[in-house]
Amino acid sequence: xxxFENISKFYADGTVAVDRLSFSAPTGKITMLVGPSGCGKTTxxxxxxxxxxxxxxxxxxNGQPTxxxxxxxxxxxxxxxIQNAGLFPHKTVQxxxxxxxxxxxxxxxAARKKALELLELVGLSLSMAERYPWQLSGGQQQRVGVAxxxxxxxxxxxxxxxxxxxxxxxxxxxxxxxxxxxxxxGKTIIMVTHDIDEAMKLGDQVAVFRPGGRLAQVASPVxxxxx
Ligand code: ADP
Ligand code: ADP
Numbered sequence: 001x002x003x004f005e006n007i008s009k010f011y012a013d014g015t016v017a018v019d020r021l022s023f024s025a026p027t028g029k030i031t032m033l034v035g036p037s038g039c040g041k042t043t044x045x046x047x048x049x050x051x052x053x054x055x056x057x058x059x060x061x062n063g064q065p066t067x068x069x070x071x072x073x074x075x076x077x078x079x080x081x082i083q084n085a086g087l088f089p090h091k092t093v094q095x096x097x098x099x100x101x102x103x104x105x106x107x108x109x110a111a112r113k114k115a116l117e118l119l120e121l122v123g124l125s126l127s128m129a130e131r132y133p134w135q136l137s138g139g140q141q142q143r144v145g146v147a148x149x150x151x152x153x154x155x156x157x158x159x160x161x162x163x164x165x166x167x168x169x170x171x172x173x174x175x176x177x178x179x180x181x182x183x184x185x186g187k188t189i190i191m192v193t194h195d196i197d198e199a200m201k202l203g204d205q206v207a208v209f210r211p212g213g214r215l216a217q218v219a220s221p222v223x224x225x226x227x
Contacts, residue, residue, distance in 0.1 A: 001027050002048060002156060002188060007057035009043050009213070017043040018213035026205065028186045034199035035209030041192040043213070045158050048190065049078045061156065076104055079149030079157040083165050085141040087133040093119065093144050094129040100151035118147035123177055139170040150185070159191040163198065175202060200224070
């Protein structure tokens with residue numbers, strides 16, 4: 001479980017990005033952070049793996065505060081997927097995925113083997129392994145991004161608009177496959193989106209942000225629909 005306890009973030013210029021946020025993302029479930037641009041979703045996400053440090057409050061992973069944790073250990077527990085995949089341009093698909101396993105202490109042979117397994121898990125054919133990122137479509141790059149995040153066997157996954165940069169048809173395909181994948185892997189996931197339909201489709205739980213970095217509501221999609 002990932003818990004926010006009264007978390008606030010003020011940037012150096014005085015911007016209040018997140019204002020006294022408290023909620024929990026339950027184990028094995030998908031929690032969607034949704035709301036208009038600028039309401040603090042990405043800041044909230046990046047405070048979990050401490051790419052951004054909170055100004056006040058605590059974030060707990062299974063009850064343990066992240067504040068005192070070793071950064072390397074913390075980030076090994078947490079897969080991170082961003083909008084344009086962020087793949088290394090000069091590495092092949094297989095090596096892009098293997099890098100995470102290597103950082104996690106796998107041997108080169110084991111890392112490369114794991115990369116191929118993950119390639120299949122995210123629905124890409126093995127013939128993609130030797131390609132470079134520029135030889136893939138946007139949708140395929142996102143799948144590699146997900147595979148790379150999974151290569152350290154993280155307990156948690158943070159995903160920032162992972163399906164936003166692809167066209168609507170591919171997006172829907174990726175969403176469906178993502179739900180299928182989650183049924184297999186059962187990770188504790190927090191995903192950011194500005195798209196309320198996506199939040200309702202993918203979320204076991206939806207946290208609705210409003211401007212000023214405040215939380216309007218946290219509820220299941222069914223409950224939100226009935227209000
Ligand atoms: P969202 O992900 O919902 O679009 P963000 O978390 O990116 O929102 O941003 C929340 C607020 O913080 C916005 O007003 C944004 O302009 C501001 N912000 C984000 N990053 C910085 C920064 N590094 N310095 C100052 N303000 C920032
Ligand atoms: P998808 O619908 O899977 O996101 P696209 O429709 O964009 O894929 O691309 C269709 C096919 O074209 C894919 O098999 C992809 O590998 C290939 N492709 C796309 N861009 C390139 C490229 N720059 N170089 C080589 N092959 C590419």
